[in-house]
Amino acid sequence: MAWFEKRGACQWRVVIARRGYPRQSKTFTTKAEAEAWAKMIESEMARGVWIDRSEAESTTLRELLDRYEREVVPGKRGAVQECSVLATWRDTPLAVRTVATIRGADVAALRDEWLKDYAPATVLRRLAVLSHVFNVARKEWGMESLANPVELVRKPSPNNARTRRIVTASPSTGRSRGRTQDELALVVEASESPMLPALVTLAVETAMRRGEIAALRWEHVDLERCVAHLPETKNGNSRDVPLSPAAVAALVALLPEPPAKRRKVPAVPSELRGRVFAMRPDGITQAFDRAQHRARAVYEAKCTRECLSIDPGFLNDLRFHDLRHEATSRLAAKFQLHELAKITGHRDTRMLLRYYHPDAADLAKRLR
Structure with missing residues (x-):
C-alpha cells in the first residue's frame, strides 16, 4: 500500500x-x-x-571508494598502486555523485579525456579498478540493483607490447647476440649500487619478475640443488626456479662468509635468514634507470672522442623488465614450451609468447 x-x-x-x-x-x-x-x-x-535501491541511491562514489580502500585493498598485493588509482577517481567530478546515477556515458567521457594525456594501458588500469569497485559493491555490499557502468564502455587497446632485446655487441664493433651482454655490462659498470650486478644477473638468467627477486629470501635458496623457491608470485602460485651457474655465482658472492673459506658451491648457512636484497621493487627500477642513463652518457662521450657514430638505440629505452623478456627468449632455446612455462611462471601460453622474442637471424640458421 x-x-x-x-x-x-x-x-x-x-x-x-x-x-x-x-x-x-x-x-x-x-x-x-x-x-x-x-x-x-x-x-x-x-x-x-x-531490489532495494536505497543504499545505491544514497551512497556517493567517494564513499564507495573509501570503503573499498578500507576493506578490500589491504589484502591485495598491489595495494600501494591501487590506492593511487583510487585517489585519481576521487579527484574526478563523478566522486560527488551517487553511484546509482553514474552511467556508461559518464565513464566514457572520462576515458576519452584521459586518453589525450595518458597511455591506453594507464586508462585501462583505472577502468579495471573502478569496475572491481562496482562489482564488489553489487555482490558483497548489498547493492544488487547497482549496474556496473564500466561494463558498457569500450575499453582502449593497450599498445604496450615490447620486443626489446639486449644488444650484446657495441655498435662500434658490430651487432651480435651471444653471452657477452655488452649493454648490461656497461649498465652494471656505471651503477653505484653494490646490489645491481647480482640483481641484473638473476633477472637475465632466471626470468624472475622484479618483485620476485626483491622478495627472495635466503631460507628459500638452495645453492647445492641450484634452486630458488618462490612461495608467492604475481599469479598467486608458488614455483621453483632453476638457477644457472651464473645465477649461483651471483648469490654466492652475496654470502657473508669470507671468500677464502668458501667451497665451490657452498650451502646457505642455516642461520642466514631474511631477504637476499635489501631493496624494494621500485628501488631496483630506479637504480637500473640511473645506471642506464650514466652508461648512455659514457657511451656518447666515448663515441665523440673516437669520432664514431652514435647508435640512437644502444643503451636507450631499456627497462629492468626487459631482462625478463631477454631471459625468456634465451631459455626458449633450451627448454620446451611446457618446461619454459614452469620456469617463468606463466599459466597462459599466450602471455608466454609475448615474452618470447627470438632473433630472426638465429631462426634463419636453423633453416640451413
Missing part, C-alpha cells in the same frame, strides 16, 4: 508499506512523479523482483 504526503509547496513524499518488504519512501517535486515511482515499486514487489 502506498500513501502520499504533501511537504511544502513543491514536494510530495510517497511511502510504500508491504508485508515481507522493508518500508520504502522517497520525495519528488510533483505528485505525478511520486505516483509513477510508487506504481513501479509496487509492481516489482508483487512480481517478486524488487
Whole structure:
C-alpha cells in the first residue's frame, strides 16, 4: 500500500508499506512523479523482483571508494598502486555523485579525456579498478540493483607490447647476440649500487619478475640443488626456479662468509635468514634507470672522442623488465614450451609468447 504526503509547496513524499518488504519512501517535486515511482515499486514487489535501491541511491562514489580502500585493498598485493588509482577517481567530478546515477556515458567521457594525456594501458588500469569497485559493491555490499557502468564502455587497446632485446655487441664493433651482454655490462659498470650486478644477473638468467627477486629470501635458496623457491608470485602460485651457474655465482658472492673459506658451491648457512636484497621493487627500477642513463652518457662521450657514430638505440629505452623478456627468449632455446612455462611462471601460453622474442637471424640458421 502506498500513501502520499504533501511537504511544502513543491514536494510530495510517497511511502510504500508491504508485508515481507522493508518500508520504502522517497520525495519528488510533483505528485505525478511520486505516483509513477510508487506504481513501479509496487509492481516489482508483487512480481517478486524488487531490489532495494536505497543504499545505491544514497551512497556517493567517494564513499564507495573509501570503503573499498578500507576493506578490500589491504589484502591485495598491489595495494600501494591501487590506492593511487583510487585517489585519481576521487579527484574526478563523478566522486560527488551517487553511484546509482553514474552511467556508461559518464565513464566514457572520462576515458576519452584521459586518453589525450595518458597511455591506453594507464586508462585501462583505472577502468579495471573502478569496475572491481562496482562489482564488489553489487555482490558483497548489498547493492544488487547497482549496474556496473564500466561494463558498457569500450575499453582502449593497450599498445604496450615490447620486443626489446639486449644488444650484446657495441655498435662500434658490430651487432651480435651471444653471452657477452655488452649493454648490461656497461649498465652494471656505471651503477653505484653494490646490489645491481647480482640483481641484473638473476633477472637475465632466471626470468624472475622484479618483485620476485626483491622478495627472495635466503631460507628459500638452495645453492647445492641450484634452486630458488618462490612461495608467492604475481599469479598467486608458488614455483621453483632453476638457477644457472651464473645465477649461483651471483648469490654466492652475496654470502657473508669470507671468500677464502668458501667451497665451490657452498650451502646457505642455516642461520642466514631474511631477504637476499635489501631493496624494494621500485628501488631496483630506479637504480637500473640511473645506471642506464650514466652508461648512455659514457657511451656518447666515448663515441665523440673516437669520432664514431652514435647508435640512437644502444643503451636507450631499456627497462629492468626487459631482462625478463631477454631471459625468456634465451631459455626458449633450451627448454620446451611446457618446461619454459614452469620456469617463468606463466599459466597462459599466450602471455608466454609475448615474452618470447627470438632473433630472426638465429631462426634463419636453423633453416640451413
